[in-house]
Amino acid sequence: MRLSQARALLHHSRDLAESVLRGVTPFDDALATIKEEQQRFSSTAAKLERIQAAAPDLADRIADEKLSIVEANAIWMERELCPRQVG
Numbered sequence: 441m442r443l444s445q446a447r448a449l450l451h452h453s454r455d456l457a458e459s460v461l462r463g464v465t466p467f468d469d470a471l472a473t474i475k476e477e478q479q480r481f482s483s484t485a486a487k488l489e490r491i492q493a494a495a496p497d498l499a500d501r502i503a504d505e506k507l508s509i510v511e512a513n514a515i516w517m518e519r520e521l522c523p524r525q526v527g
Contacts (some may be wrong), residue, residue: 445471452477487513495519 446467450457452474459465465473480486491512492499498512507515 442467449474484509491516 446457449460449467449470456465456470456473460467460470481490487509488499488502491502491509495512495516498507498516501507502509502512
């Protein structure tokens with residue numbers, strides 16, 4: 441179980457995982473931080489706020505009722521996970 445939690449920590453935040461490895465942040469505290477952030481980011485209002493800040497084009501499409509918040513969030517997350525390579 442701890443191994444899967446460590447993988448989740450690394451996937452969530454490399455900086456936080458490195459902080460744990462350096463002994464700066466206790467592992468259980470890092471897991472609690474992940475849980476809190478996941479809960480915060482999962483709310484509809486938080487999704488909309490994130491989209492408005494990070495992807496105004498998607499926020500406009502939500503306002504025009506061309507995309508749902510769930511659809512726009514999925515597009516935004518895909519952009520964040522797989523940014524286009526320039527050059």
